[in-house]
Amino acid sequence: MKIVFCCTNTKADPWLEGFRQALPGVDIWEWQATPAGQAPKLADHAVVWSPPQQFIDEQTQLQNLFNIGAGVDALLKLNLPSSLNIVRLNDAGMSVQMSEYVCHAVIRYFREFNHYEKDTQEKRWSYRKPGLRSEFSVGVLGAGVLGSKVAQALQQFEFPVNVWSRSPKQLAGVKSFTGPDQLPAFLKATRVLVNLLPLTPDTENVLNRANLSQLQAGAFLINVARGKHVVDQDLLDLLDQGHMAGATLDVFRVEPLPQDHAFWNHPKIVITPHTSARTMREESIAQIAGKIKAVYAGQFIEGRVDKIRGY
Ligand code: NAP
Ligand code: GLV
8 A cells, every 4th residue: 555645734754653653564755746757755645734736637547535624625727537435534532632722713703701811911800791602602613523512512501503505414413504594684694794605706704794794783603614715804894993893813815814814903803723623643643543444354444525516
């Protein structure tokens, strides 16, 4: 079995060593662009994050591309042979991190820690009357591997929680909305909007003026999916006009966020550097190695991407 590793965001050696331990006898190496006129060494499977088109063009015998993340938007921009399977990470240690991040941000707004942080700077002892939890409903866009876990984690704090997805969901205590027809009702019911949609042609720019305006007055946005879901100027306008009270943003159209971007100095925006749910090396190696063994045993594997649907 031959595996080529091509991940632009991490050092290869610990991953190669991990795969050698998990799959004894495997021939695994880090991809380097093959000099013109030489034949590339060909693999059966690839472990990738955002590989260049040259990698795909050279590796003509690949059966599976194992993505070391949940989102496959960068892969689907490439020109891929139709026979090549894309397999995304299923959780692999990400849902607990995402739940921590989102619950922290929601609770920070609900308990008004954002105001206490300011009071602390100004040495102000200022009691705030607790808000009503029943009026602080959280809407999660996307109820897949991560969104469903996040919705359940929020529900533990007894916030009203709704989810929006393509297909209906049955999650204890969580109301499910589906499809474009039910998006307005979902938005109207939402005080805190959490975005966990994949980036696809259907979801790009979904966080625009028309949709964000339908949120309840004083709404908050927590975007932990992709920057291209947000129309930046629409969000800035709604924050400045007071319809929205704050945004916690982990992902951006351009990363790192350019120094001159208006998000940096905005008093209602908190920024983190695409870190809400990091890829965990050990869990990811174990999951991908397990899937490779399952492929050879002719078994079903979770996480095969539907290239037409885009996730
Ligand atoms: P997933 O399991 O594929 O779930 C996607 C969810 O979105 C599903 O519930 C799906 O509905 C729904 N959906 C997709 N297109 C839709 C549409 N047009 N209308 C309504 N609902 C739609 O993905 P995941 O593992 O939860 O991850 C979600 C995203 O999080 C990733 O794609 C990635 O971009 C992002 N992410 C970010 C970080 C970070 O550190 N910031 C880390 C990991 C992942 P159905 O269930 O009906 O199919
Ligand atoms: C990170 O953004 C991921 O998609 O896993």
